Amino acid sequence: MLGADRRSGIEQQEARLAWRLILPAFVTILLVALFPLLWTLWESLHLHDLRMPWLGKPFIGGDNYIEAFRDPRFWSSLGHTGFFAVTSVGLELIIGLGLALALNRAFRGRGLVRAAVLIPWAIPTVVSALLWRFMFEGESGIVNTVLVSLGVLREPVVWFIQPVAAWVPVILADVWKTTPFVALLLLAGLQNIDASLYEAARIDGASAWRQFRHVTLPLLKPAILVALIFRTLDAFRVFDLIYALTGGGPGTSTEPIALYTFNALLQNLQFGYGSALSIIVFVVTFSLAILYIRFLGAELTGAKR
Amino acid sequence: MSMRKWWPTLVLALLVVGSAFPLYWAVLASFTPEARLFQAPSLLPRELVLEHYRALFTERNFWIPIRNSLIVAGTTTAFCVTIGALCAYALARLQFRGKVVLLGFILAVGMFPQISVVSPLYLLLRSLHLINTYPGLVLPYLTFAMPLTVWLMVGFFRQLPAELEEAAMVDGASRFRAFREVIIPLALPGIATTAILTFVYSWNEFLFALSFTLGPDRQTVPVAIALFRGMYQVPWGQILAATVVATAPVTLLVLAFQRRIVQGLTAGAVKG
Numbered sequence: 001m002l003g004a005d006r007r008s009g010i011e012q013q014e015a016r017l018a019w020r021l022i023l024p025a026f027v028t029i030l031l032v033a034l035f036p037l038l039w040t041l042w043e044s045l046h047l048h049d050l051r052m053p054w055l056g057k058p059f060i061g062g063d064n065y066i067e068a069f070r071d072p073r074f075w076s077s078l079g080h081t082g083f084f085a086v087t088s089v090g091l092e093l094i095i096g097l098g099l100a101l102a103l104n105r106a107f108r109g110r111g112l113v114r115a116a117v118l119i120p121w122a123i124p125t126v127v128s129a130l131l132w133r134f135m136f137e138g139e140s141g142i143v144n145t146v147l148v149s150l151g152v153l154r155e156p157v158v159w160f161i162q163p164v165a166a167w168v169p170v171i172l173a174d175v176w177k178t179t180p181f182v183a184l185l186l187l188a189g190l191q192n193i194d195a196s197l198y199e200a201a202r203i204d205g206a207s208a209w210r211q212f213r214h215v216t217l218p219l220l221k222p223a224i225l226v227a228l229i230f231r232t233l234d235a236f237r238v239f240d241l242i243y244a245l246t247g248g249g250p251g252t253s254t255e256p257i258a259l260y261t262f263n264a265l266l267q268n269l270q271f272g273y274g275s276a277l278s279i280i281v282f283v284v285t286f287s288l289a290i291l292y293i294r295f296l297g298a299e300l301t302g303a304k305r
Numbered sequence: 306m307s308m309r310k311w312w313p314t315l316v317l318a319l320l321v322v323g324s325a326f327p328l329y330w331a332v333l334a335s336f337t338p339e340a341r342l343f344q345a346p347s348l349l350p351r352e353l354v355l356e357h358y359r360a361l362f363t364e365r366n367f368w369i370p371i372r373n374s375l376i377v378a379g380t381t382t383a384f385c386v387t388i389g390a391l392c393a394y395a396l397a398r399l400q401f402r403g404k405v406v407l408l409g410f411i412l413a414v415g416m417f418p419q420i421s422v423v424s425p426l427y428l429l430l431r432s433l434h435l436i437n438t439y440p441g442l443v444l445p446y447l448t449f450a451m452p453l454t455v456w457l458m459v460g461f462f463r464q465l466p467a468e469l470e471e472a473a474m475v476d477g478a479s480r481f482r483a484f485r486e487v488i489i490p491l492a493l494p495g496i497a498t499t500a501i502l503t504f505v506y507s508w509n510e511f512l513f514a515l516s517f518t519l520g521p522d523r524q525t526v527p528v529a530i531a532l533f534r535g536m537y538q539v540p541w542g543q544i545l546a547a548t549v550v551a552t553a554p555v556t557l558l559v560l561a562f563q564r565r566i567v568q569g570l571t572a573g574a575v576k577g
Contacts, residue, residue, distance in 0.1 A: 014480065015400070018404075021391040021395040025388045025389055028451050029447075033452075036425040036426050037425075040425050043428075103313075113320065113321060116320060116321040116325055118563055119324065120328075122555045123509075124509040124511070124526070124530075124551055125527075126528075126531045128327070130531075131328070132327065134330075141343060176323070184571055240527070243511070243531065244531045258418065262516070265516075271428070275424045281421055282417070285417075286413070286416075
């Protein structure tokens with residue numbers, strides 16, 4: 001009895017210390033993230049136009065959301081975001097998997113490879129956007145020059161004035177920048193696979209393809225899922241890359257939802273409407289995040305320990 | 306046989322060339338005279354000049370955004386790592402109710418789309434007269450940096466063996482003293498990695514810096530570079546010189562600490 005009391009006393013002491021240590025960070029997060037988010041929600045239920053202060057800030061319920069659902073530019077920006085996410089994440093996963101398999105096999109030059117892989121990841125997104133803009137810029141930029149001299153293009157393409165062509169540098173820049181990250185995640189997954197499984201498969205006479213299909217892929221599934229969901233979330237809030245690369249143009253043909261929201265807020269100063277768009281972005285991303293926590297929550301929050 | 310043996314090397318060679326080429330091209334172009342930039346590009350340098358770098362630091366005062374970025378990213382990192390270490394220690398090594406929920410909450414906040422808090426932060430900073438100031442950037446940066454540091458450090462603290470504090474406490478140290486004098490020194494490499502990653506994310510941040518600054522005196526490096534484009538002409542030489550300058554510090558950090566960074570990224574990957 002006495003022992004149990006003492007133990008629960010120590011436990012209480014430990015819990016008290018824990019909360020004292022957590023409090024500063026927790027309060028910070030509440031203040032700078034949760035409280036603003038609730039404010040966005042509140043703001044989105046009002047007509048609030050900073051250009052027309054005489055209108056005041058009347059409560060209008062869900063009108064901003066109804067306006068968004070009737071707004072063709074909202075739907076097209078949502079469509080662009082979806083297109084961008086599916087295309088870039090798809091390419092990144094396929095290329096990243098190839099790279100991870102190769103990295104897992106290679107023994108020489110790992111340091112060099114790691115550096116080459118990390119630098120695109122580490123540089124500012126705005127910088128990578130501008131690098132790719134420069135390569136695609138003009139009729140005599142490097143991309144046009146190389147493609148024409150190789151005979152791929154008959155004449156130079158002006159990439160940034162055509163709605164479809166403008167996506168090419170956008171997707172390439174994203175793939176260039178983030179595939180390394182995907183490859184690293186997948187490589188970590190590959191290194192966790194027990195080598196004896198391959199040995200057993202080889203003894204059973206399984207071909208390289210069958211080993212990949214029946215050993216590698218199933219065991220790599222969790223890592224692939226993590227990469228997939230991280231990248232989808234990230235692609236869904238794409239902003240910097242497109243802002244600096246195409247500015248959403250030509251017209252609004254590459255404008256993603258985050259950029260449209262930014263324009264509504266800080267160009268047009270429509271704070272009510274912009275906040276409603278923000279909440280929609282949040283709900284979509286958050287649903288994806290919940291999916292992620294559902295799939296991998298137990299592992300990540302440390303149920304093992 | 307030879308094909309099977311050689312393909313990884315071939316793929317990796319392609320990877321290195323593909324990753325490095327855009328950077329090589331930018332460095333090369335930043336030393337090329339403006340008039341030559343779009344005239345018959347050649348893969349090897351023909352004529353190297355320093356005019357773009359000179360213009361960048363004399364006409365453009367590019368040291369101002371560099372100073373701003375260093376101050377903002379440095380302050381954010383220092384604050385988050387200090388406060389975050391306490392929180393992460395409790396989450397990683399202490400037993401209490403509600404821990405799993407709290408971890409999930411922090412992870413979820415770390416995945417917030419930044420755009421979803423731009424409007425209230427703008428209104429808040431405006432009413433506090435903090436638009437276009439350093440605190441007006443550090444405060445918003447905490448939204449993504451705090452969850453990131455906590456999450457990464459929870460991962461690092463968990464890797465240390467559980468017996469460490471127990472041994473110290475048997476010797477009569479309090480729990481907090483065990484943390485300060487045993488755990489912190491041992492976790493120092495992990496804390497350093499966290500600091501580097503937080504610094505890199507803050508240095509690269511764009512949306513908040515674009516939204517909450519008004520002019521060149523408080524703009525950070527990414528914002529300054531993105532707004533270089535004039536109405537009628539694009540000073541590509543200077544833009545590329547600026548990209549080289551902006552990339553240099555993060556590149557050096559990454560090269561110096563690459564092994565640790567890979568560890569941090571794959572263990573507690575919060576953001577791409």
